[in-house]
Amino acid sequence: MSEIEKALLIKDETESILKIQEILWKKTELFDDFENLNEAEQTFLYVEILEAEINNGGFDQFFFNSxxxxxxxxxxxxxxxxxxxxxxxxxxxxxxxxxxPIPKNNEKRREILENIDEQTSEKWTQLEDKFYLYEENIGSLVLDYVRKNINDFK
Known part of the structure; x- marks a missing residue:
């Protein structure tokens, strides 16, 4: 049984997600280097990173960071x-x-964010409030995705 399969057996959804994250982060050389991961593994991390960034600092933080x-x-x-x-x-x-499209270059995004207008900031805040309502159980969806694609998680 793989480490990912063991993580899926953890009853607590959050603990299961955190364990899978830990396993996948170990596969990356740097915390923002996803070249060692396949598409399924990247999918998991992209979703979890988005959730963490929005919950911690909103869309501003998501765009500001890597x-x-x-x-x-x-x-x-x-x-x-x-x-x-x-x-x-x-x-x-x-x-x-x-x-x-949103620039991949972090410095360019940060320059843009420094000049963001109040109207855009307010719109992002409204969307963050909607995000926090969690109309979808993202944790459950991402774990279902792992289960369905278990052969892609090494």
Whole structure:
């Protein structure tokens, strides 16, 4: 039985997710280097990183940190796990970013964020409030995704 399969046996959803995260982070050389991960493993981490960033500091933080480098991939990851409502919300947040597609270059994004207008900030805050309502159980969806794609988790 693999470490991921053992993690899926943990009854507490949050603990199971944290264990899988720990396993996948060990596979990365740096915390934002996903080249050692396949698409399924990246999907898991993109979703979890988005959730952590939004819960900790909102869309501003998501875009400001290296997580913003993977904005496009994160949106695709949400769709891949079946989090369609959350994907629509995130897509709307992306639409308010002054430059689309969202730059992969962190410095460029930070420059843009320094000049963000109050209206955009307010729109992001409203979307964050919707995000916190958790219309979809993202944890459950991401664990179901792992179960369905267990052969891709090494």
């Amino acid at each position: 997580s913003g480098d993977y904005a496009t991939e994160t949106l695709e990851a949400l769709k891949r796990i079946g989090a369609t409502k959350t994907a629509k919300l995130v897509e709307e947040a992306y639409s308010y970013f002054p430059e689309n």
